[in-house]
Amino acid sequence: xxxxxxxxxxxxxxxxxxxxxxxxxxxxxxxxxxxxxxxxxxxxxxxxxxxxxxxxxxxxxxxxxxxxxxxxxxxxxxxxxxxxxxxxxxxxxxxxxxxxxxxxxxxxxxxxxxxxxxxxxxxxxxxxxxxxxxxxxxxxxxxxxxxxxxxxxxxxxxxxxxxxxxxxxxxxxxxxxxxxxxxxxxxxxxxxxxxxxxxxxxxxxxxxxxxxxxxxxxxxxxxxxxxxxxxxxxxxxxxxxxxxxxxxxxxxxxxxxxxxxxxxxxxxxxxxxxxxxxxxxxxxxxxxxxxxxxxxxxxxxxxxxxxxxxxxxxxxxxxxxxxxxxxxxxxxxxxxxxxxxxxxxxxxxxxxxxxxxxxxxxxxxxxxxxxxxxxxxxxxxxxxxxxxxxxxxxxxxxxxxxxxxxxxxxxxxxxxxxxxxxxxxxxxxxxx
Numbered sequence: 001x002x003x004x005x006x007x008x009x010x011x012x013x014x015x016x017x018x019x020x021x022x023x024x025x026x027x028x029x030x031x032x033x034x035x036x037x038x039x040x041x042x043x044x045x046x047x048x049x050x051x052x053x054x055x056x057x058x059x060x061x062x063x064x065x066x067x068x069x070x071x072x073x074x075x076x077x078x079x080x081x082x083x084x085x086x087x088x089x090x091x092x093x094x095x096x097x098x099x100x101x102x103x104x105x106x107x108x109x110x111x112x113x114x115x116x117x118x119x120x121x122x123x124x125x126x127x128x129x130x131x132x133x134x135x136x137x138x139x140x141x142x143x144x145x146x147x148x149x150x151x152x153x154x155x156x157x158x159x160x161x162x163x164x165x166x167x168x169x170x171x172x173x174x175x176x177x178x179x180x181x182x183x184x185x186x187x188x189x190x191x192x193x194x195x196x197x198x199x200x201x202x203x204x205x206x207x208x209x210x211x212x213x214x215x216x217x218x219x220x221x222x223x224x225x226x227x228x229x230x231x232x233x234x235x236x237x238x239x240x241x242x243x244x245x246x247x248x249x250x251x252x253x254x255x256x257x258x259x260x261x262x263x264x265x266x267x268x269x270x271x272x273x274x275x276x277x278x279x280x281x282x283x284x285x286x287x288x289x290x291x292x293x294x295x296x297x298x299x300x301x302x303x304x305x306x307x308x309x310x311x312x313x314x315x316x317x318x319x320x321x322x323x324x325x326x327x328x329x330x331x332x333x334x335x336x337x338x339x340x341x342x343x344x345x346x347x348x349x350x351x352x353x354x355x356x357x358x359x360x361x362x363x364x365x366x367x368x369x370x371x372x373x374x375x376x377x378x379x380x381x382x383x384x385x386x387x388x389x390x391x392x393x394x395x396x397x398x399x400x401x402x403x404x405x406x407x408x409x410x411x412x413x414x415x416x417x418x419x420x421x422x423x424x425x426x427x428x429x430x431x432x
Contacts, residue, residue, distance in 0.1 A: 001096050002102060008034065017334075020109050026095075040085040043081050097373075110335050116331065119329040120328070123324065134283065134284070135402075136283040147160075154289075154290075157274065158288060159284070164432035168432065169398050172401065175422055176265065180204075182201060183199055186311075195307045200263055205264045207268055209239045211236065211237050218251065220369060229271055246295070247297055247366075257379060257381050260299060260304075260388070261301075265295070268292070273289065285403065293394070293396070296312055298391040299389070302389050305389035313329070315395070326349070330345065341364045342365045347361035349400075351407050360397060361396075362393065367389055405419065
């Protein structure tokens, strides 16, 4: 949720920036409720002051019938006004929930993902002396992927992962945890990108797979049933990504400044409805209802949060370069960055089986948009209390990055060459 003060100071700008993201925001209506709220707060303060004055003047004396009647009336008026204030505050909060985070100045204005900007391309696409096949055919030929039996058990867009593809997934997990937990690696990435922030490593976390509705809504990540699944018997939703239960971890807490930044690498099974997907996205394990994911989450001070966002993008690139996969870095436009984002970067990886780049990573600069509703705050060393900032980014989606490894490293006889950095986690195997 954005700061109401921004709307008070820049109503037309907020309206336009929200429109650039695809949201119609009535700032006049918001300011009307805001004005009424402030008036009612002033009225309540006056009524409370009058009650104090009456109580003070009657101290040590038996109150007169008139003063008793006035006291009862003031009490009733106060109760009525407080109820009116609660109703106004609820309406104002509901309106503010519909206001997206404001995009950064460098975010290009666009109406769809087609207007995203390619910042750079890194790595060489593989040259094959045979016709490469897609991951689904490759994995099924090797007995690594079974979607037919999964459909019998759970329905479409689920899969059984088997054999060396399971080993590859756990190799990626172990490699990622070791890399992000190494302060010397983080220090090098910070230095190479001239970032004035701490080289503090990431803490591995396995978060809850279920989230309460109130908490999920406060994170600004719950998109009704288009995103994930609700447990009918309980007020709980299946996690759609690890950062959804990581960004909410410090809800209603005050974090001492000296503990920041808090950097976490979360591992979670994620669940998505993936409504509206079709075509080649339905094959294999590219777009499924259940997948595992490694997600980075950072809590920081406001003044360091943008550099933390840049760090996450740099880490994504570092990991991709270590796997020697060709990729693009994409600056997302206003229509594509998402409701809570101030800025968004995607990494799209080359998939020979589809003969195009496809999204494998995202990095979201959230500022204080989540922490305002979550009431996640910082206690400064001088005693001041203010809102923390959050950032999140993909380390690896463990459905999509194995696809990239398989398709870019396939051989003519249907084997897959293992990236060098993963071989030590695969008992020294160079090929599967």
